[in-house]
Amino acid sequence: MLRRRIIACLDVANGRVVKGTRFVDLVDEGDPPELAARYADEGADELVFLDITAATEGRATLLDIVERTARHAFVPLTVGGGVRTVEDMRAVLRAGADRVSLNTAAVAAPDLVTGCARAFGRQAVVVAIDARRIADPGSAVARWEVLVRGGRDETGLDAVDWAVRAAELGAGELLITSIDRDGTQSGFDTDLLRAITDRVGIPVIASGGAAGPADFISAVVDGGADAVLAASIFHRRLHSIADIKRTMLAAGIPIRATRGVAA
Amino acid sequence: MRSTATRGGLRVAVVDYGAGNLVSIEQALTSVGAQVRLAGTPDDLADAEAVVVPGVGAARPAMNRLAQAGLVDPLLRWIALGRPYLGICLGLQLLFERSDEDGAETFGVIRGRTVLLGDAPTLPHIGWNQVERRRDHALFAGIQDGTDMYFVHSYAGLPEGLAAEAGILAETTHGSRFVSAVDRGNVLGVQFHPERSGAAGLRLLGNFARWATALAAGAGAERSPVGAGGTAGGD
Numbered sequence: 001m002l003r004r005r006i007i008a009c010l011d012v013a014n015g016r017v018v019k020g021t022r023f024v025d026l027v028d029e030g031d032p033p034e035l036a037a038r039y040a041d042e043g044a045d046e047l048v049f050l051d052i053t054a055a056t057e058g059r060a061t062l063l064d065i066v067e068r069t070a071r072h073a074f075v076p077l078t079v080g081g082g083v084r085t086v087e088d089m090r091a092v093l094r095a096g097a098d099r100v101s102l103n104t105a106a107v108a109a110p111d112l113v114t115g116c117a118r119a120f121g122r123q124a125v126v127v128a129i130d131a132r133r134i135a136d137p138g139s140a141v142a143r144w145e146v147l148v149r150g151g152r153d154e155t156g157l158d159a160v161d162w163a164v165r166a167a168e169l170g171a172g173e174l175l176i177t178s179i180d181r182d183g184t185q186s187g188f189d190t191d192l193l194r195a196i197t198d199r200v201g202i203p204v205i206a207s208g209g210a211a212g213p214a215d216f217i218s219a220v221v222d223g224g225a226d227a228v229l230a231a232s233i234f235h236r237r238l239h240s241i242a243d244i245k246r247t248m249l250a251a252g253i254p255i256r257a258t259r260g261v262a263a
Numbered sequence: 264m265r266s267t268a269t270r271g272g273l274r275v276a277v278v279d280y281g282a283g284n285l286v287s288i289e290q291a292l293t294s295v296g297a298q299v300r301l302a303g304t305p306d307d308l309a310d311a312e313a314v315v316v317p318g319v320g321a322a323r324p325a326m327n328r329l330a331q332a333g334l335v336d337p338l339l340r341w342i343a344l345g346r347p348y349l350g351i352c353l354g355l356q357l358l359f360e361r362s363d364e365d366g367a368e369t370f371g372v373i374r375g376r377t378v379l380l381g382d383a384p385t386l387p388h389i390g391w392n393q394v395e396r397r398r399d400h401a402l403f404a405g406i407q408d409g410t411d412m413y414f415v416h417s418y419a420g421l422p423e424g425l426a427a428e429a430g431i432l433a434e435t436t437h438g439s440r441f442v443s444a445v446d447r448g449n450v451l452g453v454q455f456h457p458e459r460s461g462a463a464g465l466r467l468l469g470n471f472a473r474w475a476t477a478l479a480a481g482a483g484a485e486r487s488p489v490g491a492g493g494t495a496g497g498d
Contacts, residue, residue, distance in 0.1 A: 002384075002437055003391040003411060040461070045391055070286045074294075076413055076459045077287075096286030098319075098415065098459060120283060121320035121353075123387035123415045172387045172417075203385045226385060256391040256411045258461075 003256045004220050004248065005227035006241055007205060008039035008234050009048045012081075015065055018052070019232050021183035023130075023151035029235040032065050033072040039234060040073035043241040043258030047077050048101070048175070048205075048229060050128075054082025055104040055149050061088070063095040070096025080128055080175075086115045093120065101126040101175055104148040107155055107162070110169055117170030126205075127171040131159035131192055132179040142191050144178075151179050160195045167200040174204045175229070181209025183232055188215055193223025205229050212239055213247035220253055273472045273479070276302035276311035278338070278354075280328040283319045288351070291458035295469035305337040313347040313475035314338065316354030317458075319415070322362035322369055322377065325353055335370075342372055347475035348450045352416060355445065355452030359420045373430065373447055375423035380416075382438030387417040394433045394443050394455065401474040402432065402444070402451055402467060410463045412443075412455035419454050420445065449478060 010017045010032050017035050018026040029035070036047055049069055051061050061082040070077050079092050080101030089100045100120075106113050106127050116125045130151055131144040144159035163174055176196055178189035188209045197204050203226035206219035210230035219225040233239050242260035249255050275292055279285055279301040289299045292315070302308055316338070318325055329335050342348055350358050357369045362377040369377070380388055391411040396403060419441040422430055426447075433444035435454070443454045451471065457464035 001392070002388065005390050067286055070284070071290045074287070074291055074459060074461055074465060076415070076456070090281065093283040093319075094281075094285065096284055096290075098284050098287070098456070119320065119324060121387075121417075123389060123417060124283065124319050173389055201385060202387065203389050227390065 001254050003045070003254045004225075005045040006043070006216070006244060006255075007046045007048055007227050007229040008035075008044040008241070009050065009207065009229050009231040010035055010069070011050050011052045011231060012062065012065065013051075013053045015062065017235070019183060019235055022179055023182060033068040035235070036069045036077075037072040039241070040075045041259075043245060043256075043261060044075060045256055046075055046227065047073060049077060049079045049097075050101070051079070051081030052150055056152065061092050061095075063091060066092060066095040066097060078126055080126070084112070086112075086119050089116050089120065093124070099124045099126050099173070101128045103128040103130065106166065107146060107148050107157065110165065113166060113169040113171055117172070122170045122172035125171050126173045126175050127163075127166040128175040128177065129159055129163055129166070130177045130179050131189075133189070133192070142195070144192055147179060159192065160199060163196045164199050167202050171202060173202055174200065175207055176204055178208035182207075184209055185211035185232065187211060188219040188223060188225075188228075190218055190223040193219060193225050197224030203227065213244045216244050216248055217251045217253065220248070221251070272296045272298045273476050274298045274300065274310060274312045275472070275475075276300050276308050276314050278314060278316045278329075278334060279303045280318070280325060280332055280334065283317070285317065287456075287458040288315060288317045291465055291468050292472070295465055295472055297472050302334075303332055305333050308337055308341065312479040313349070313472070314341055315349045315351065316357065317351045318353035318357070320353060321365050321367070322353070322356060323365040323367035325357060326367050326369060339370060339372070342370075342450055345449045347478045349471050349475075350450070350452035351458070352454060352456060355454055356418060356420050358445075358447075358450065358452055359422075362418065364418050372450060373420065373422055373445065375421045375427065377418045378421045379418055380437055380439070380441055384438055387415060388437045389415050391460075392435050392437060392455075394435055396433045397431045400432050400446055402446075402470050404470050406463050406466055406470075412453075412457065412460040412464060414443075414455045416454060419443070420452070
């Protein structure tokens with residue numbers, strides 16, 4: 001049976017791992033290759049490396065840091081930030097990424113998703129969606145808007161509609177980040193996750209808001225997520241990956257056995 | 264081409280046809296003691312003792328790129344000569360006759376074709392899943408049956424013919440069962456990514472290097488005259 005994955009996320013700016021709250025107030029958290037090796041050793045099932053300033057600075061992905069990170073961890077690595085063309089994606093894969101995440105560029109040019117999937121297979125294409133809840137006290141139905149350029153620009157796109165469209169265009173997985181919850185340790189937006197997992201047949205990664213093991217369980221059980229991503233709680237050692245995995249296992253969720261965890 | 268060769272260790276050519284991440288497989292093979300050369304031309308295979316074909320994505324662009332590099336015939340010859348060969352993910356799928364994904368004709372070393380995973384609850388199949396062994400092989404020495412390995416694919420090879428059952432080393436279930444490791448004598452293939460499967464994956468690659476070293480030593484004597492020795496095809 002396919003295991004649910006625990007993903008450690010490295011947000012990288014100026015060559016360092018950083019973490020903010022709702023995409024701002026960035027704090028330095030360490031060296032990307034060092035943290036990658038640590039998380040792989042501690043039982044992370046996958047790593048996500050996001051070059052979070054590439055889109056806003058209009059530059060390509062930092063390939064040398066991607067390569068050093070890839071060499072330090074024998075677990076899968078997804079890389080995002082700064083990929084605007086099929087050839088950009090080829091370069092990031094060659095630098096050691098297993099999969100590439102598209103965000104701002106996919107919204108600007110949806111054909112990019114299809115082109116990348118044709119060239120490398122849809123399993124290599126992750127579409128990342130940064131979603132912010134639309135405040136509408138009058139409506140009974142929650143809605144979310146897609147933001148791009150690191151949460152700076154509104155797009156007017158409905159996040160659930162864009163998720164469905166991205167899957168149709170050729171995305172092999174969706175990385176869904178709740179901007180409202182990002183870095184707040186207030187739990188995942190499981191309504192957002194459920195709204196999307198009910199509509200797509202591709203796997204979904206939950207991101208934004210992890211505080212403790214109960215949130216990981218809720219992302220899977222309530223949100224329907226296939227994988228759960230966190231950053232702050234791992235960087236700051238608030239919870240170990242093994243602790244989270246043991247709690248998920250006890251809740252009946254299939255998890256890969258790693259150090260300190262017997263599946 | 265780039266080489267990380269040091270003295271000693273199996274000389275492995277990792278076939279480079281522009282289809283994705285070679286850093287991980289190079290790093291993983293190096294870490295188990297192999298000397299790795301990225302092979303983008305037939306000449307790069309010249310002094311290799313084993314070949315690894317990695318890769319992700321669809322069969323047709325991969326076959327086109329291999330053909331452009333002039334690598335298809337040298338790889339088929341390598342296999343026919345009974346020399347050690349490991350296909351990973353797409354590298355395994357290419358060993359079959361054709362792909363349902365885009366209709367591409369592939370190597371035809373193993374009878375059967377590459378088919379979409381049936382009854383899968385989600386596709387692509389991404390993540391860690393159990394590799395359940397159907398029989399013993401040196402490739403899995405010291406690796407517990409049912410160990411999780413990392414998969415990222417939607418299609419898998421479906422062997423056909425008389426030798427189909429005998430060639431299945433392991434299976435994995437995502438919806439229905441599919442073949443996750445095959446053995447055709449000098450040709451081995453795995454649908455998962457050992458280079459991304461942590462300690463168990465590294466052990467498998469170390470096992471491959473030991474198995475290939477033994478096979479290369481044996482096949483070296485048998486290879487003259489050319490054409491002798493066990494071959495993978497014709498089942």
